[in-house]
Amino acid sequence: MGRKVLLVEDEPNIVEAMGFILSRDGWSVASHANGETAMDEIRRVGPDVLVLDVMLPGRSGYEILRELRADAALAALPVLMLTARGQEKDRALAEELGATRFMTKPFSNADLRKAVNHIAGED
Amino acid sequence: MVSFNLLLLVSLAYVAALFAVAFWADRRARQGRSAWLRSPLIYTLSLSIYCTAWTFYGAVGYAARSGLEYLTIYLGPTLVMVGWWWVLRKLVHVGRAQRVTSIADLLSSRYGKSNLLGVIVTLLAVIGTTPYIALQLQSVTLSFSVFAAEWPEGFRPPGPDATAFWVAAGLALFTILFGTRSLDVNERHSGVVTAIAVEAVVKLVALLAVGIFVTWGVAGGVAGIARAIEASPIAAWQLDSARWVSLTFLSAAAFLTLPRMFQVLVVENADERQLATAAWAFPLYLLLMSLFVIPIAVVGLGRLPEGANPDLFVLTLPLSADREGLAMLSFLGGFSSATSMVIVAAIALSTMVSNNIVLPLWLWLRRDRPGASQSGDLRRLVLVARRLAIGAILLLGYGYYRFSGGGAALAAIGLISFTGVAQVLPALLGGLFWRGATRTGAAAGLLAGFAVWAYTLYLPSLGEGGPMSAALMEQGPLGLGWLRPQALFGITGLDPVVHALFWSMVANTGAFLLASLLSFPTPLERLQSAQFVHALAQNSPAPGWIGGAGGAEDLLILAQRIMGASEAQALFSAHAARQGKQGYLPDPTAEFIEALERELAGSVGAATAHAMIGQITGAAAVSVDDLMAVADETQQVLEYSARLEAQQAELARTARQLEAANEKLTQLSLQKDAFLSQISHELRTPMTSIRAFSEILADAGADLAPDERQKYASVIQDETIRLTRLLDDLLDLSVLENGQVSMxxxxxxxxxxxxxxxxxxxxxxxxxxxxxxxxxxxxxxxxxxxxxxxxxxxxxxxxxxxxxxxxxxxxxxxxxxxxxxxxxxxxxxxxxxxxxxxxxxxxxxxxxxxxxxxxxxxxxxxxxxxxxxxxxxxxxxxxxxxxxxxxxxxxxxxxxxx
CATH class of the missing domain: 3.30.565.10 (Histidine kinase-like ATPase, C-terminal domain)
Incomplete structure (x- = not known):
């Protein structure tokens, strides 16, 4: 159970689906639904990969990402950004803030698996 | 013997002829064929209303009593006319440029369009002129009585009072008919002026005819006259220099200030160049009028019985020689002298009364009703006011005649009148030549002079029956000897007229100067004073602005009008900063004003900018010529800038609307983006679950426990319902928002x-x-x-x-x-x-x-x-x-x- 992924996502159905897919792929999955407390959770869990939704209650994924990248301990953490808004400027912003990968909802399960594994450097 | 009927017939025929002339000239003028009416000849002849019955009859009487002193009455106007270049030219120019309608109007206009001054001068003129009109009535009555003396005992002609009344009534009728026929902008009365020119000829011819008859028909030529002079008291006449100088001054002042003289000199003047001709022609006319005064006087004194009224020698000499035709002509001469004076005086006074008293009063009474001054009533009101004023003025004259008993010598009444109206002189000359003259000063001078005149000359002239008792005249009011009306401050031995003239002028001029120096003029006064004083100044190429008094605020308003609000404010602020002043208004220093003028000149041209700034600063560099020259331009510029202003306002409004619309669009666009983004999110979120679980079911369905399968299937179902509801809501909201739904x-x-x-x-x-x-x-x-x-x-x-x-x-x-x-x-x-x-x-x-x-x-x-x-x-x-x-x-x- 070496590989840990943390899903920061507020839609329970999506969390359940992603959790199902990634755990079948060998990932140990944790989830968190609140943006405001997400940073604490990330530090506490210490995941190998972070899946981060943009629209979160309390605090947006972008802000979390910015803080994350400013923190030396977490700066290198691979992050997969998810957004349901799917505009080009969202992608640009995510990349500018240092997202390792960016995906627009909805996505195929295979793409999710590939993306997570890819950014984890285990492709 | 001239019968009463004949006299009446001739008088009426003469008046009818005057009517005809006036009517004809009026019609010509209205048809625009009045070129010759504006000739210098007519203008010069119209000035002859200076020579009233007082001059016609009275000069001879004056000469018989006081020798050559009568010449002063001609000398004053002659000096004014010969020296026209200095005073008269400016007076006429200003009067025409300012479109004044009377001397009261002129003073009112000069001193900041003051109503008060208009009223004072009007009252002064009415009071001062009343004795003069009475004098004319008296002379006509007297001349009637000369003929009446020869009428048979049984015949009872109308008494003097009745004669005077009917003459006054007839003159009122004539004046109303021709003087208030129309309400011209320029207040010119072609008919009346022409009739007066005719009368000028009649009286000159009459006097010359009598003179020639007396000289060559009675005295036996020039040598005979010389001998008669030798034998008469006139030869022993000594020059009283005080009286001589005073009377010359008085007649010169009266020539300028008498309402009727102002009427013909300034108001009826159609072309300023006529002055150049009148400058020599009118003194010539006066010379001819005075030529035979001494001969008639000495012959009358020599030939007529002791006690004969010398004022009537002009009539009685021909009658005594049974030259009834000549006597009739002489009578007509006197008659025309009287009538022309009364007519013009009544016109002038009625104009003053209507324009300076009735109209302001009427507008004041109607001040709550805007637009009243535009209503058609006004013209009618003016005409009615003038007609009533004419009637009232003649009634006043008649009343004075009745009251004073008609006893005083003609010349004395004339001099009282002259002294009264001469009180206007300091304010008039000060107004034309002194920038520092103020309204307060003018009012103070007028009132002071008027009071002294009334106290020392006018009221005493009413005699014992008047308000001045004999005791008061002898001992002064309350026994204060130094306040004796005819010996103020103990100065005795002066002739009453000289005394009154001296003290009234001292009080008048002193009060005028002092109050002017102590008071501050209003901006309008400053502006008007510049226009009057600099009326004839030439436009120098680059005059400096000295002593500008206009407010920086006014300048800013002007500048904004021409340059636009922001530019003007920037300019003003820059100058204020350079002057080290807080705020945006700099001091109107010469330097700043010149800079501003240059700026404005760039927009509206140098002359206009100069005149506009001059209007506001009232500084020394403006002349009426400037203003006249650019009046049209200024008007156009103002209209243009008003249009620009309107356009600017419209542009600003449009810009604001565009800005608001743009803002709204931007906002809408942002809202639309946010909305689409939201919709996208709301749609993609359930879709994500649906896609993920459907793929799970498809890929790994077989590996799943049945309850897991069931659970994932129901998630898909719920999310589908959520999507459907979202779409329903969106459509619902869209329909509601667009108002397409009917309730x-x-x-x-x-x-x-x-x-x-x-x-x-x-x-x-x-x-x-x-x-x-x-x-x-x-x-x-x-x-x-x-x-x-x-x-x-x-x-x-x-x-x-x-x-x-x-x-x-x-x-x-x-x-x-x-x-x-x-x-x-x-x-x-x-x-x-x-x-x-x-x-x-x-x-x-x-x-x-x-x-x-x-x-x-x-x-x-x-x-x-x-x-x-x-x-x-x-x-x-x-x-x-x-x-x-x-x-x-x-x-x-x-x-x-x-």
């Missing part, structure tokens, strides 16, 4: 609507265990509404209340209250409520306060509620201060639905 209005009781809403939400209510508290007694109220839509509103609110209420014993109270015109339904829960800062937002689209999908709504519910309530004519709003969350639904009530 299905019916009368239903509120209870029915609430019941429907509670039934729809029964399952969620039951699930959350929310207690619903109702007010069934009030629910029976009938509403005129769309029951489906209103139920939708309640369903949304109830669902929200249930959804967000996480307290242990959840409750929802539905309160109903009725207000005039509306029914209030309050839905109050005991949940956490909504934070104040969020209350504004909750009615916006997608304003869900948290992204909890568990809430199961897309955030469109309240937006839809608001749209529905607006369409129903009511409203829905957050009701603060109820503990939990509370919403108030306001529904309109129709009274006929009991």
């Amino acid at each position: 299905d209005m019916r009368a239903v009781p509120l209870s029915e609507v609430l019941e429907r809403a509670l039934t729809s939400t029964a399952s969620v209510i039951a699930e959350a265990g929310v207690e619903i508290i109702r007010d069934r007694a009030s629910e029976g109220r009938l509403l005129h509404t769309d029951p489906g839509r209103l139920a939708q509103v309640f369903i949304n609110l109830i669902a929200n209340a249930v959804k967000y209420n996480d307290s242990p014993g959840p409750k929802l109270e539905i309160r109903i209250s009725e207000h005039p015109g509306c029914l209030l339904v309050d839905l109050i829960d005991n949940g956490p409520g909504i934070a104040p800062e969020a209350r504004e937002m909750i009615f916006e689209k997608f304003s869900r306060l948290s992204d909890q999908a568990a809430a199961g709504s897309a955030g469109l519910g309240l937006a839809i509620c608001r749209e529905i309530m607006e369409r129903l004519g009511g409203s829905v709003e957050y009701l603060p201060g109820q503990g939990g969350a509370a919403f108030r639904v306001r529904h309109p009530l129709r009274e006929n639905l009991a």
Whole structure:
């Protein structure tokens, strides 16, 4: 159970689906639904990969990402950004803030698996 | 013997001839064929109204009594005319440039368009002229009586009073007919002026004829006259230099200030160049008028019996020689002298009365009615006022004649009158030549001079019957000897006229100077004083602005008009800063004004800029010529700048509208982006779950436990329903917002609507265990509404209340209250409520306060509620201060639905 992924996502159905897919792929999955407390959770869990939704209650994924990248301990953490808004400027912003990968909802399960594994450097 | 009937017939024929001449000239002028009417000859002859009956008859009497002193009466006007270049030219120029209608108007205009001065001068003129008119009536009456002396005993001609009355009435009629016929802008009366020119010829011819007859027909030529002079008291006449200088001054002053002289000199002047001709022609006329005065006087003194009135020698000499034709001519000469003076004086005075007293009074009385000055009534009012004034003035003259008894010598009355109107002189000359003269000064001078004149000359002239008793004359008021009317400050031995003239002029000029120096002129006075004093100044190429007195604020207004508001303010602020001043208004220094003028010149041309600034600063560099030259230009510029201003305002308005529209569009665009982004999010989120679970079911369906399969399938189902509901809401909101939906209005009781809403939400209510508290007694109220839509509103609110209420014993109270015109339904829960800062937002689209999908709504519910309530004519709003969350639904009530 070496590989840990943390899903920061507020839609329970999506969390359940992603959790199902990634755990079948060998990932140990944790989830968190609140943006405001997400940073604490990330530090506490210490995941190998972070899946981060943009629209979160309390605090947006972008802000979390910015803080994350400013923190030396977490700066290198691979992050997969998810957004349901799917505009080009969202992608640009995510990349500018240092997202390792960016995906627009909805996505195929295979793409999710590939993306997570890819950014984890285990492709 | 000249019978009364013949005399009357000739007089009437003469008057009829005058009527004809006046009528004819008026018609010519109206047809525009009046070129010759404006000839210098007519102008010069019209000036002859200076020579009234007083001159015609009185000069001879004057000479018989006081020798050559009568010449002073001619000398004054001669000096004024010969020296026309200095005073008269300016007076006429200013009068015409300022379009003045009388001497009162001129002073009023010069001193800041002061009503007060207009009234003072008018009153002064009326009071000063009244004795003069009386004098004319007296002379006509006297001349009648000369003929009457030869009428048979049994014949009873009308008494002198009756004669005077009928003469006054006839003159009033003539003056009203020709003097108030029309209301011209320039106040010129071609008919009257022409008639007066004719009269000038008649009186000159008459006097010359009598003179020639006396010299060559009676005295036997020039040598005979010389011998007669030798034998007469005139030879022993000694020059009284005080009187000589005083009287010359007096007649010169009167020539300029007499209302009737001002009328013909300035008002009736059609062309300033006529002055150049009149400057020599009028003195020539005076010379001819005075040529035979001494011969007639000495012959009269020698030939006529002792005690004969020398004032009537002109008549009595021909009569004594049985030259009745000549006597008739002489009578007509005197008659015409009298009539022309009375006519012009009445016109001038009536103009003053109407323009300076009646009109201001009328406008003041109607000050609350705007537009009164534009109404057609005004012209009529002016004409009626003038006609009444003419009647009143002649009545006054007649009254003075009756009151004074007609006894005083003609010359004495004339001099009293002259001294009275001469009081206008200091204010007039000061106004033309001294920038420092102020309205206060002018009023003070006029009143002081007038008071001294009345006290020392006018009131005493009314004699014993007047207000001045003999005791007062002898000992002074209250026994104060130094206040004796004819010996002020103990100066005795002076001739009363010289005494009065001296003291009135001293008081007048002193008060005028002193009050002018001590008072401050208003801006309008400053402007007018510049226009008057610099009336003839040439426009120098680059005059400096010295002593500019205009306010910086006025300059700013002007500059804004021409340059535009922001540029002008920038310029002014820059100069203020350079002067080290706070704010945006610099001191109007010469340097600044010159800079400003240069700026303005760039927009409107140098002359205009110069004149415009001059108008405001009243500084020394402006002349009326400047203003006249640019008057049209200025007008155009003002109109142009007014148009620019309007266009600018319109542009600014359009720009503002565009800006607002743009802002709105930008906002709409932002809103649209945000909305699309939201929609995208709301659609993609359920789709993500659907896609993920459907792929899981497809790929790994076989590996899944049946309950897992069942669970994932139901997630897909729920998310599909969520998507459908979102699309329904969106379409619903769009339809509501575009107003494309029609409400299905019916009368239903509120209870029915609430019941429907509670039934729809029964399952969620039951699930959350929310207690619903109702007010069934009030629910029976009938509403005129769309029951489906209103139920939708309640369903949304109830669902929200249930959804967000996480307290242990959840409750929802539905309160109903009725207000005039509306029914209030309050839905109050005991949940956490909504934070104040969020209350504004909750009615916006997608304003869900948290992204909890568990809430199961897309955030469109309240937006839809608001749209529905607006369409129903009511409203829905957050009701603060109820503990939990509370919403108030306001529904309109129709009274006929009991």
